[in-house]
Amino acid sequence: MPKEYRALIGYCASYGGRYFDGGYGRDGCGDRSIYLERVVNLKQQAPTLSGIDLSCKDYKDYLDKGVNNALFYLDPPYKCTKQYKGRELNYEEFYNFCRQLSKDNVVVISEYSMPDDFECIWQKERNVYQKSDRVNCDKAIEKLFVMKKG
Structure with a gap:
């Protein structure tokens, strides 16, 4: 296919x-x-x-590529939730990548929580259904974060 x-x-x-x-x-x-x-x-x-260039890549593909003046929307598997099959995200490495990328770009991260040098710019409570039966759910607060200025 x-x-x-x-x-x-x-x-x-x-x-x-x-x-x-x-x-x-x-x-x-x-x-x-x-x-x-x-x-x-x-x-x-x-x-x-x-006219928009959209990419879906591993964040590591952008390390040391000299990308600047771009908008990045990063949506990693949320910490303490189910990870991508066969791959575990190194969150400290990911946070450092976000810090570095934010120096020359706008970087928006979708997560439940981030380290203190990031600030929440938007949030909304939603139902999270962990199983495909769509019956049992938990409440979660979706958030978008950016690096704090200064």
Whole structure:
């Protein structure tokens, strides 16, 4: 299967963006098509994404690359939550990378918490469903962080 199809299915049909590692994206009642909703949304947004260079890479791919004046949105597996299959994130190394990258770029990190030299610029409470049954959930506060100035 071409990688584009695999990416589309992984993004639009998988539960929680887990790419085939968290169940199928569906609601608890079965009267919605999460996949179809995501495909329609993607098609609606596609024209506004023209001329934008989007990449999905390991953050280490940007070490010492001299990238500046860019916007980075980093969405690591949240600390103390399920990690990517077969890979454990070294959080201290990741935080240091964010500090370095923030010197010449705008770096926004999605996490529940960050070290004290980062500040929360946005937050919202949400339900977090750990299982694909969509019945049992915990409350969590999603946050976006940037490096503190000065």
